[in-house]
Amino acid sequence: NAGVTxxxxxxxxxxxxxxxxxxxxxxxHNSMYWYRQDPxxxxxxxxxxxxxxxxxxxxxxxxxxVSRLNKREFSLRLESAAPSQTSVYFxxxxxxxxxxxxxxGYTFGxxxxxxxx
Amino acid sequence: DxxxxxPTSMDCAEGRAANLPCNHSxxxxxxxxxxxxxxxxxxxxxxxHGLKNNETNEMASLIITxxxxxxxxxxxxxTLRDTAVYYCIVRVGAASKLTFGTGTRLQVTL
Numbered sequence: 001n002a003g004v005t006x007x008x009x010x011x012x013x014x015x016x017x018x019x020x021x022x023x024x025x026x027x028x029h030n031s032m033y034w035y036r037q038d039p040x041x042x043x044x045x046x047x048x049x050x051x052x053x054x055x056x057x058x059x060x061x062x063x064x065x066v067s068r069l070n071k072r073e074f075s076l077r078l079e080s081a082a083p084s085q086t087s088v089y090f091x092x093x094x095x096x097x098x099x100x101x102x103x104x105g106y107t108f109g110x111x112x113x114x115x116x117x
Numbered sequence: 118d119x120x121x122x123x124p125t126s127m128d129c130a131e132g133r134a135a136n137l138p139c140n141h142s143x144x145x146x147x148x149x150x151x152x153x154x155x156x157x158x159x160x161x162x163x164x165x166h167g168l169k170n171n172e173t174n175e176m177a178s179l180i181i182t183x184x185x186x187x188x189x190x191x192x193x194x195x196t197l198r199d200t201a202v203y204y205c206i207v208r209v210g211a212a213s214k215l216t217f218g219t220g221t222r223l224q225v226t227l
Binding site: 033040058090105108109111 | 151153158159160161162163166204214215216217219220
């Protein structure tokens with residue numbers, strides 16, 4: 001099925017450990033995004049990649065790095081995990097153009113639930 | 118991007134229409150209104166979007182006031198599966214990022 005695939009679905013890390021969250025889309029979308037969602041809150045943008053070869057910071061980039069490996073894949077790395085990074089992480093992709101009738105918005109993955117102890 | 122204001126929560130009886138309001142009084146002429154929903158802990162799901170005109174698709178209808186300062190998402194026959202958090206977002210269509218607020222928690226009951 002077409003869509004956005006995130007791995008892993010669940011992860012527990014110890015403080016100071018590192019890990020990479022993987023995201024892949026098979027819809028030939030140009031843009032990809034990483035969001036985090038804390039309990040009871042809306043999603044906050046961490047990093048995004050408007051097109052292959054470019055990445056930019058979002059609202060809450062501190063403590064994270066990203067790599068747009070190719071058009072399909074966009075990974076999020078935590079170099080030294082902290083308890084404050086306990087959250088649900090969502091990857092999304094889009095082919096946002098002019099906002100007209102062919103603009104179907106973002107497609108989100110099912111999330112990675114990360115706990116840092 | 119313009120900010121939006123939504124009620125924190127709403128209830129709706131199953132089978133009735135659910136009307137979810139959104140205020141975006143500072144919206145600019147080139148900003149679109151998007152609606153997403155998030156069921157339980159799943160990733161958000163696109164519902165509908167519009168600029169000026171009312172829009173309808175298989176999921177919902179979007180009514181935008183003539184001055185574009187507010188809009189209403191209508192789920193014509195709500196079911197229990199429509200229980201979710203609904204986000205109203207305004208953004209410029211091209212290359213602008215989605216900014217999520219806290220949304221409206223819609224509870225559909227028997």
